[in-house]
Amino acid sequence: MRGVGGLAALGLALALLGPASARTLVINANTSDPAPRAAWTAAVAGFQRENPDIEVKFNVYDHESYKRSIRNWLTGGSPDVVFWFAGNRMRGFVERGLLADISPLFTPEVRAALHRPAIDLVTVAGRQYGAPYSYYQIGFYFRRDLLDRAGVAAFPRDWVELLEACRKLKIASIDAFAIGSKDLWPTAAWFDYLNLRINGHAFHMDLMRGAIRYTDERVRAVFARWRELLDAGCFTRNHASVSWQESQALLYQDRAAMMLIGNYIVANFPADIREKMDFAPFPVVKPGVGRYEDAPMNSLHIPAGARNKDDARRFLAYVLRADTQEAINRALLLLPVNLKAATADDRFLKKGQALLTQADALAQFFDRDTSEDLATIAMKGFQEFMIDPQRLDTVLATIERARRRVYKH
Amino acid sequence: MADAPMPRTRAGLSAWWWRHQRALTPLILLAPGVLLFALFVLYPIAESIRLSLYDWDGVAPKVWVGLANFTELFGDPVFYTALANNLCWLAIFLLAPVFGLGLALFLNQNVRGIRAIRALFLMPFVISQVVIGLIFAWFLNADFGLLNDLLPRLGLSPVAPLDSGRWAIFAVILAGLWPQTAYCMVLYLTGLTGLRPELIDSARMDGAKGMNLLWHVVLPHLRPVTFIVAMVCVVSALRSFDLVMIMTAGGPYNSTMVLGYYMYEQTFLSLRYGYGAAIATVLFALMGTCVGFFLWQLLRREQA
Numbered sequence: 001m002r003g004v005g006g007l008a009a010l011g012l013a014l015a016l017l018g019p020a021s022a023r024t025l026v027i028n029a030n031t032s033d034p035a036p037r038a039a040w041t042a043a044v045a046g047f048q049r050e051n052p053d054i055e056v057k058f059n060v061y062d063h064e065s066y067k068r069s070i071r072n073w074l075t076g077g078s079p080d081v082v083f084w085f086a087g088n089r090m091r092g093f094v095e096r097g098l099l100a101d102i103s104p105l106f107t108p109e110v111r112a113a114l115h116r117p118a119i120d121l122v123t124v125a126g127r128q129y130g131a132p133y134s135y136y137q138i139g140f141y142f143r144r145d146l147l148d149r150a151g152v153a154a155f156p157r158d159w160v161e162l163l164e165a166c167r168k169l170k171i172a173s174i175d176a177f178a179i180g181s182k183d184l185w186p187t188a189a190w191f192d193y194l195n196l197r198i199n200g201h202a203f204h205m206d207l208m209r210g211a212i213r214y215t216d217e218r219v220r221a222v223f224a225r226w227r228e229l230l231d232a233g234c235f236t237r238n239h240a241s242v243s244w245q246e247s248q249a250l251l252y253q254d255r256a257a258m259m260l261i262g263n264y265i266v267a268n269f270p271a272d273i274r275e276k277m278d279f280a281p282f283p284v285v286k287p288g289v290g291r292y293e294d295a296p297m298n299s300l301h302i303p304a305g306a307r308n309k310d311d312a313r314r315f316l317a318y319v320l321r322a323d324t325q326e327a328i329n330r331a332l333l334l335l336p337v338n339l340k341a342a343t344a345d346d347r348f349l350k351k352g353q354a355l356l357t358q359a360d361a362l363a364q365f366f367d368r369d370t371s372e373d374l375a376t377i378a379m380k381g382f383q384e385f386m387i388d389p390q391r392l393d394t395v396l397a398t399i400e401r402a403r404r405r406v407y408k409h
Numbered sequence: 410m411a412d413a414p415m416p417r418t419r420a421g422l423s424a425w426w427w428r429h430q431r432a433l434t435p436l437i438l439l440a441p442g443v444l445l446f447a448l449f450v451l452y453p454i455a456e457s458i459r460l461s462l463y464d465w466d467g468v469a470p471k472v473w474v475g476l477a478n479f480t481e482l483f484g485d486p487v488f489y490t491a492l493a494n495n496l497c498w499l500a501i502f503l504l505a506p507v508f509g510l511g512l513a514l515f516l517n518q519n520v521r522g523i524r525a526i527r528a529l530f531l532m533p534f535v536i537s538q539v540v541i542g543l544i545f546a547w548f549l550n551a552d553f554g555l556l557n558d559l560l561p562r563l564g565l566s567p568v569a570p571l572d573s574g575r576w577a578i579f580a581v582i583l584a585g586l587w588p589q590t591a592y593c594m595v596l597y598l599t600g601l602t603g604l605r606p607e608l609i610d611s612a613r614m615d616g617a618k619g620m621n622l623l624w625h626v627v628l629p630h631l632r633p634v635t636f637i638v639a640m641v642c643v644v645s646a647l648r649s650f651d652l653v654m655i656m657t658a659g660g661p662y663n664s665t666m667v668l669g670y671y672m673y674e675q676t677f678l679s680l681r682y683g684y685g686a687a688i689a690t691v692l693f694a695l696m697g698t699c700v701g702f703f704l705w706q707l708l709r710r711e712q713a
Contacts, residue, residue: 068677071467096468182658238551240661241571249553373466373679384662387574405481 025311026057026079030066035267039331046327047318054311074098078303080312086121086132086297087364088208093301094124100302100309103128105317113322117362118337121297131316133325134334135297137279137352138189138365141265142258143251145276146174150257155280159225162283166234169257176234178256179386180247187382188366188375189260189294194222196292197285201361204292208369210407214378214400223396225285227389240387262296266348267333279351290360296368297337377402454693460686467680478687488688491666494578495695498667499646501582502589506638509593510631514623516594517601527598534591542655545584546571571657574664581656581665585649593638600634601627640703647696668692 031040037060044058059079061069066083073079074093084090093099106128111119114132122130142155147165150172156162166176181187195204199218206212207219229235236256239247248265250256252273259265260282269277281293300319302312318324326341333344335353343353356362367375381395426433461478463471482488516527533541548555551569560567570580604627612626628635650669657665659674666674668688676685 068467075468093468098468182660184658184660236552238569238572241546241550241569241577241657242552246550246553255552373681376674376679380660380662383660387572387661 023053023308023311024055024057025081025308025315026059027081027315028059028061028066028070028073028079029083030061030063031083032060032062032066036332039328042331043319043324043328046324047315050318051311051314054314056315074303074305078305078307080302080306080308081315082301082303084130084299084301085364085368086118086130086299088369089364090122090130090299090301091124094129098304099129100304100306100312101127101129102131102302102313102316105131105313105320110320113338113340114320115337115339115357117295117359118297121362121364122299130299130301131320132297132299132337133319134329134332134336135295135356135362136263136334137281137355138193138260138262138294138296139279139281139352139355140258140260141251141277141279141348143254143273143276144278146172146254146257150174155278156283158284158287163228163232163234166229166232170233174254175236175250175256176258177229178236178247178250178259179239180242180244181239181383181386182241182243182246184376184379184383185365185367186244186247186261187386188379189262190226191222191378191382192294192363192366193260193282194225194285195219196294196363197282197289198222198225200289201292201363204363205369208363208366210370210374210403214396214403219396220392223385223389223392226385227392230386230389235386240383263334263348263352266346277348279348281355291358292361292363293356293359294365295356295359295362296365297362371406374399374402374406457686457689458693460683461690463683463686465682467682471683474683478684479691481684482687482691487663487666487671488668488691490663491668491671494665494667495647495649497578498582498585498649499643501579501586502642502646503639505586505589505593505642506597506635508586508590509638510597512590512594513597513601514627517598531591531595533588534595536588538585538588538651539655541584541588542652545580545587545652546656549580572661574661577657577661578665581652584656585645585652589642589645592641596634596638596641597631600631604630636703636707640700643699643703644696647692647699668695 027044029040031037040060041058044056048054048056070082070084073082075098084093090099106114106119118132118135119128122128122132140155146169147155150165150168152165152168156165169176179186179190192204195207198221199207203212203218207214212219236247236250244261245268248259248268251259252270263279266277281291300316302309302316306312319328320338322336322338322340325336325338329336329341330344333346333349335343335349335356339357343349363369367379370378378399381399385392385395460471462473462475464474464477465471512530516523516530547553549571551557551567551572557567557569570576608626608630609622612622617626648669649667650673653659653665653667653670654673659666659670669692672685672688672692675681675688679685
């Protein structure tokens with residue numbers, strides 16, 4: 001009896017271990033929303049058709065819990081492919097040796113096809129660690145009709161025009177900018193763009209990696225501009241208790257004219273409003289500063305401890321291909337990173353594509369570019385400043401204290 | 410498998426069992442519970458206290474920092490805001506038993522349809538806290554809320570309680586007080602049904618009525634219930650989390666922060682596992698003290 005039981009147990013153990021040994025490819029994804037899930041299920045099916053000998057296990061996790069779980073996967077039992085974010089978020093894992101080097105995938109042909117900043121964003125010390133697949137623009141989504149009504153003929157191109165537009169809208173009883181700061185990050189879009197437009201990309205990235213004090217005069221200059229908008233009453237009041245989703249309503253109810261937000265808002269436009277909406281980049285604030293944009297980019301990576309790295313590389317090569325990126329981004333309504341892939345026929349995406357391919361450099365958005373820890377504290381500070389600009393000194397002191405702790409300078 | 414020794418062993422075993430049965434049975438019966446309790450309650454507590462002595466972001470190796478997390482915590486203004494808000498919450502939640510008792514006394518009558526009315530008053534307790542948070546947040550919303558739709562009609566100026574660093578916490582606690590009152594009411598109603606009618610009748614005979622009757626006859630009988638109700642209120646005030654998460658996410662700028670939410674934020678949004686564990690440890694000590702006090706009172710009373 002004992003012998004039989006032992007055999008059975010051994011058999012069970014083998015059965016559990018068995019399938020993982022040969023050619024199983026385990027992909028863990030954070031694409032839990034309906035559109036991304038459908039897009040990636042289709043992409044995985046396409047890969048499966050091309051590689052019938054590989055058994056793909058595609059596991060989809062909820063977006064928020066994924067952020068925590070990935071830390072366990074990378075340090076403990078690894079899947080073969082993980083979804084993550086290019087730029088600083090990826091760099092943090094690379095520096096700890098948690099992601100595999102996939103530089104061989106970046107052949108001259110692949111490099112020629114990919115958008116240059118995209119390659120930079122997955123590169124650490126000259127080696128590539130991720131396959132970027134989509135990104136999107138952040139900028140002003142605005143009601144053309146409301147601007148017309150207030151007598152603003154063209155979308156503001158510089159700071160003076162922006163303040164002027166705000167003033168005219170105010171007279172027409174329309175708030176210039178809709179914002180909901182309950183989730184904090186919408187305030188960071190304002191900080192990012194003001195800093196990029198005033199101090200430029202290199203300074204912004206130095207600040208993001210903790211090399212510059214938040215009490216620096218150049219950072220104060222950003223808040224001085226921001227304050228001009230606050231003093232002129234350009235933002236919707238009572239933003240602290242509304243989420244970004246709720247704040248959109250102000251835009252659709254004719255109560256606010258513009259919103260600084262990512263392209264994902266397009267999917268939410270009500271049918272009758274969609275035609276009245278348009279997109280414009282953040283205006284020039286200081287002449288002579290280059291064109292820099294926030295463009296959060298998503299990417300795939302291979303954990304250093306992955307079992308099946310060969311097939312994982314094969315999958316990443318498939319994702320870098322123009323036809324794959326075209327199909328995925330058409331379904332996601334995002335921009336492909338491979339420039340040979342056609343962009344979905346959507347006027348907002350076309351404008352975003354033009355903007356981002358002409359940009360001198362891209363940032364990833366405040367809460368991806370700096371540490372999570374500092375980001376949470378800083379974005380609360382931005383919210384506090386927006387509610388009471390008088391507290392700027394306290395706010396900056398708090399952020400600076402956190403920067404010192406996080407970056408140990 | 411020889412046959413001979415078996416009976417002796419079995420007999421020996423059964424004799425041994427016979428001798429120690431009284432001592433062993435409780436242990437065996439307790440074992441599963443104790444084991445699960447140790448695994449799912451005691452071990453996590455010990456583990457999170459241990460984690461509070463490290464600096465850890467979930468990926469890098471844990472770095473031993475001793476009591477540094479606690480030193481930082483006790484110099485952290487947000488921690489004191491959270492603590493003050495928890496205490497404020499506790500103070501206001503002690504109104505729940507008063508309101509709950511009032512409602513229970515009111516609903517403890519034999520009128521047609523009283524069951525349906527009781528069920529209605531019970532509703533807020535049955536609804537999930539998340540739903541309550543959403544309802545209140547929408548009701549109080551300055552731009553789209555029902556409240557600001559009503560106030561101008563009454564000739565009052567609109568308000569934005571959830572956007573004010575000063576008033577937001579009261580708006581959140583108010584939302585919490587609603588289901589808490591219903592809960593206290595249920596507990597008191599059960600207590601009141603246990604009250605013998607003869608007792609009331611004889612008290613009436615002796616001339617007690619109104620507040621007198623309530624204060625000297627009904628309340629002393631409800632003492633065990635009051636005790637439980639108070640404990641439940643204190644515990645739920647200290648562990649408040651869901652309403653804050655739904656209604657304000659701790660904002661505007663930390664003004665509605667409570668310890669439970671600060672722990673969550675530091676651990677899962679800021680990825681400071683050690684610091685989050687330190688907050689958890691302080692919260693645990695605070696809650697432990699309160700519950701310990703109640704248990705001590707309970708024991709003392711049982712012994713008396």
